[in-house]
Amino acid sequence: MDRFLGTALLEKDLVFYCVRKRYYAILGAMLGALFLAFVIHVVSFGDLASATETIRQFGFSFFAYQAALLFLLGPFFSANAFISEKERNCLGLLYLTSMGKVGIVVGKFLSRFILLELFAAACLPMAVACLFIGGISPREIFILFILVSLMNLLACALGTLLSLVLYRTLVAAMVTYIVLAFLFAGFDLKQGTAFWQGSQWNLWINPINAFNQMNIDRTFTEYWKPMIGVPVASLMLLLVSYIILPYYFGEGLSSVKRGLLWLQEKTARKYRRAEGVWDDPIYWKYSRGFLGQTGVVIFVFLISAIVYVGLLYLIGGRTSLLGDKKSFFDEIVLLSLSLYGVFLLTTLLASTVLAGEKENGTLPLLLVTPITGRQFIIGKVKGIIRTSGPVALLPIIHVIILAVRHDPQFKKPVIPFGYAVLFILLAVIAYFFFLGQGLYISLRQDSARRATMISLVVIVIENIFFFLFPGLNPILLTTGLQKFSIHMEQSGSNDWLGPGSILAIPFLCLEVLVLCLFYFESVKWFNTFIDRGD
């Protein structure tokens, strides 16, 4: 039994998680945020007659929040499964023990899955509290919980596999996010050609879809599909991990690495020829590795996006996430979601910039060179923009096309072009805000892993904050992401000129201010760096 469960590994990893304060911090942030949502809901009861309806709505959005948060955490936890061992040169040692291949894969996978399930379960009491007020049945809560767990399952299995193939946690996590995002977004082909009609294949591996159907239709017609499809898919992913594990020690996986390096080499050659790039060695260094690991992220994103968008338009399907509603807002919800994903990527990328350099021990080498703080930070920022910028551009361009070409149906008459301009402006400011925030976290942390963890905590908190107060979030404000907000139907906050947007203006100014602060802090920090030894 031990052999097949990888008990030793499981214990080691779980104990490791349990003694780390930061996991409690993440859990705390999550619980706190969900609790806040709960309180706000309870307080906002009109009369008791509408209470049950509110609670029902809350029950569903509660799980939607939880799913969103776990979606954020899952890939990240699972993506370091093997990479953390590789980084410490311990994978070989594990392989030599009597644990066996199955044990290693299952142990790694289970430890992540159990952790996420604990996170999910910790939020359960609050969901159950809804039962006492009514409006939602135990059966519904049970099914919602199962669907959230299924999502965890898929995230962990995919993350574990990618962790084995790739070499950097952040990259593996990002690729997992991207693949999952496209899988979950999915599309049902109800409106497609006769051949495709009604296939709805992605329901099988898309718990979110089932979740959404449940929310929209208030029925349980589709939930059973992912309950079969997801475990099967996860099992297959684990099987692949099991099969390729031995190749890590042979030549097999190193050819993946060689391939990446070859790509990198191709781009580097261009740089070596151009003399000008040497004026900014920091940027050179960053963009040199551009097509290496980071390139994988962009590659996967672009491929997924092309396949996705291509199929969507060719077949005339719609994103199933949106059901049958058809408006401009609905169209761009997904796009702004992916834009939001890019922002998260930016924060995570930026958070490793300085921390990674510190962890590597290369920071002192750079500090004693004549490179100034400004040069260093700007070089890094340019590198990050180059990495995540193109990805950010995709949804932005899409929004513009949508705004200008389609005749968007706003609830209030607005000028589409003006809308697009506003959207871009806000997107750019938000982008830099997220970048600056990552940079600042990076400055305060000593290891890349810690820095990304802290970023995740901050992002979770911010996310909740933004979902709770959509009026304060410029991006959510413009894109109608408020659909996900708990206030959606009551306040009809889809109107973009409402009081929410007035509130957003000082918030926007604040964001710009904080952004400047981040920048100057980082530069100052680099210039006056002193190893205080604490």
Next chain:
Amino acid sequence: MIETKNLTKVFKNITAVKNLNISIDEGDIYGFIGPNGAGKTTTIKMLATLMRPTSGTAFLGGHNINGESRQVRRLIGYMPDFFGVYEDMKVSEYLEFFAAAYRIRGPARRRIVKDVLALTDLEYKRNELVQALSRGMQQRLGLARVLIHDPKVLLLDEPASGLDPRARIEIRELLKELQRMGKTILISSHILSELGEMCNSIGIIEQGKLVFSGDLETVMEEVRGKGLLFIRVDGDCTEAADAICNHRFVTKAEVTENGELFVQVSSKAPNLSFVSEALVEMGFPILAMKEEEVDLEDVFMRLTKGVVS
């Protein structure tokens, strides 16, 4: 060239470096030795302006490390004890990157990279990935990086760790060559024998306090001055030991494992010749006599207490 004035560094609960006063002349190779945790790395970090002293200061080429860090940094080549490498870079790119960071542009950069690669015998690895280098080769790469901007002062924290004997000798020669070029080198190391061969002055530090600093020859003399003799006598060694033991200039006399007479002479004795005279007088003809050889290791063992902090 390097001068520290009451340099002190206090961490939360320990004093890593305490009132350190050393002075290194231009063109010196200064060996900085001490047991683990003595404060060598801390001192070097402070000299490299990467750590602010709690009190006291130091001057490098006349520039104060507190306040003139930019000038100091231009002067130094710093090699940390543990230094990172950018693993996915090639050897030549790694060096070119740092050359560019030191604002070396154009053809000069390529030439310099070529030169330092030749100097550190890494030419044949120039297109290899840094992560594919062995530990010792990475160490050499670190040394190559230090030399890239032709610094006047080299601060090397254990540069020889991980090197094979041949490479060590080569590095020793390289450092001597650099010394001839007029560079001042501060080198910390645990491998005393090799420091002994290239340094002209040393500093010994223990628990943050300087035990000795100065000329290598002087300290050798000092330790040698204690007068330890190994004597082979014709006759019973034990008797000879008992006899000589009472001499007023002898502090200790005993028989060693291989049947030799070991005599420790007190520092008050004018010279060592009285031992042989006395022994002959007492009827123990001398077959052989040799003074104990002193090397840096003995100096180190003699001057430090072996307290690892």
